[in-house]
Amino acid sequence: MAKRRSLPSGFPLVKIILLSFIIISSFFLPSFSQTANLVQVKVEDKVDLSRVIIMANIPLEVFFNKFGSILEVRIKSEHPLRFRSSPIHSRLVRSLGWASTKQGNLLVIDCSLSDFQYESSIRRQPFQVEIKLKPASQEEKIILAKKSPDLKGDEKILSQAEAIGSSFKSIDPIEKATHKDDLSLPAAARRVKTIVLDPGHGGLETGAKGPRGTLEKDVNLAISLKLKEIIERRLALRVVLTRDQDIDISLENRAAVANNNRADLFISIHANGAFRPKARGSETYFLSLRASDEEARRLAYLENNSPEFEKKIEEESQDQIMMILWDMAQSAFLKQSSQLAEFIQTELNNLLETANRGVKQAPFKVLTGVACPAVLVEVAFISNPEEEEKLRDENFQWSVAQAIYQGIINYLRKLS
Numbered sequence: 001m002a003k004r005r006s007l008p009s010g011f012p013l014v015k016i017i018l019l020s021f022i023i024i025s026s027f028f029l030p031s032f033s034q035t036a037n038l039v040q041v042k043v044e045d046k047v048d049l050s051r052v053i054i055m056a057n058i059p060l061e062v063f064f065n066k067f068g069s070i071l072e073v074r075i076k077s078e079h080p081l082r083f084r085s086s087p088i089h090s091r092l093v094r095s096l097g098w099a100s101t102k103q104g105n106l107l108v109i110d111c112s113l114s115d116f117q118y119e120s121s122i123r124r125q126p127f128q129v130e131i132k133l134k135p136a137s138q139e140e141k142i143i144l145a146k147k148s149p150d151l152k153g154d155e156k157i158l159s160q161a162e163a164i165g166s167s168f169k170s171i172d173p174i175e176k177a178t179h180k181d182d183l184s185l186p187a188a189a190r191r192v193k194t195i196v197l198d199p200g201h202g203g204l205e206t207g208a209k210g211p212r213g214t215l216e217k218d219v220n221l222a223i224s225l226k227l228k229e230i231i232e233r234r235l236a237l238r239v240v241l242t243r244d245q246d247i248d249i250s251l252e253n254r255a256a257v258a259n260n261n262r263a264d265l266f267i268s269i270h271a272n273g274a275f276r277p278k279a280r281g282s283e284t285y286f287l288s289l290r291a292s293d294e295e296a297r298r299l300a301y302l303e304n305n306s307p308e309f310e311k312k313i314e315e316e317s318q319d320q321i322m323m324i325l326w327d328m329a330q331s332a333f334l335k336q337s338s339q340l341a342e343f344i345q346t347e348l349n350n351l352l353e354t355a356n357r358g359v360k361q362a363p364f365k366v367l368t369g370v371a372c373p374a375v376l377v378e379v380a381f382i383s384n385p386e387e388e389e390k391l392r393d394e395n396f397q398w399s400v401a402q403a404i405y406q407g408i409i410n411y412l413r414k415l416s
């Protein structure tokens with residue numbers, strides 16, 4: 001009884017302490033946001049190039065993505081950031097934009113040329129990123145030279161004081177993307193509304209393993225999440241992942257996710273494994289019951305049967321019948337699947353600068369049940385120490401995501 005009475009009498013005191021804590025902390029909150037680390041950006045024009053310089057008093061992680069005339073700089077930091085830049089007087093840099101969301105910070109550099117090259121370098125103390133932007137061709141060099149004749153080459157450098165002066169224009173956050181690439185697509189491409197991405201393996205099923213212990217399932221997920229982000233920002237499309245965490249999903253359920261979501265494209269993302277440590281490069285597959293070569297057959301076997309989930313022989317023969325039935329569902333899309341595979345493979349070849357390992361056909365079970373154009377991408381060989389190193393690198397993962405994205409866009413552009 002005594003216990004029961006002491007609780008309500010003690011309650012107001014707790015309430016007062018809590019309230020005063022909230023009031024006091026609310027005084028501190030605005031100052032907290034003001035003390036967010038300042039990132040200064042300035043743009044300098046030189047004779048035949050422009051420099052974008054990002055300065056901060058804390059180290060930042062930066063990743064680059066180029067889309068046509070736009071260079072996106074993704075900036076990762078454990079601390080909140082605020083941005084400042086000077087007014088821009090540049091021939092090459094038209095505008096700077098800034099978005100901050102829960103996924104991170106994004107600096108968008110919009111260039112006045114339809115194509116350009118960039119080079120970046122990082123200095124640690126104090127932290128500074130320098131990005132050099134140049135015209136991509138002689139033709140564009142001439143176009144650029146004709147712009148703003150009042151510019152006096154090297155002398156036209158904005159002072160530090162100017163750079164700190166004005167604040168940034170804030171752009172649409174990632175959620176409200178501009179979907180710029182939609183504009184370049186033919187009417188037929190508008191039928192494509194949902195893309196399902198399938199990060200291979202997951203949970204107990206780790207997939208292939210690199211010599212340093214990198215697990216394929218982690219790489220597959222990291223690339224898929226980045227690809228989802230790029231597609232959603234550039235196109236007004238829905239992207240569904242068969243898994244967005246490290247969990248087990250059966251191959252049948254992956255196809256079910258695609259079909260339940262009325263997928264218009266299905267892309268399964270994997271990293272390759274080989275006994276030969278020197279094997280390298282990308283491969284893109286579309287479905288066929290007959291493998292295009294012995295290696296493709298072996299790979300399909302490995303992807304279809306993971307050691308953790310050994311199947312009984314009776315089950316396997318049941319699988320064969322299922323596969324033939326499902327293969328008929330996928331066969332309606334064979335031509336489109338092979339075209340999508342071709343476009344993605346071309347971009348990955350450019351990225352990895354490898355001899356074309358090519359588009360191949362193999363009986364991948366995950367593709368069989370999908371009722372839309374479907375491909376399986378083996379990004380690189382996790383079994384190759386050099387390629388494993390790349391696959392671990394977040395910057396490389398962004399490049400892969402961007403290459404696959406470019407493949408999708410090229411496919412969509414050819415639709416009629």
Ligand SMILES: [Zn+2]
Nearest residue numbers: 200207270271
């Ligand atoms: Zn795999």
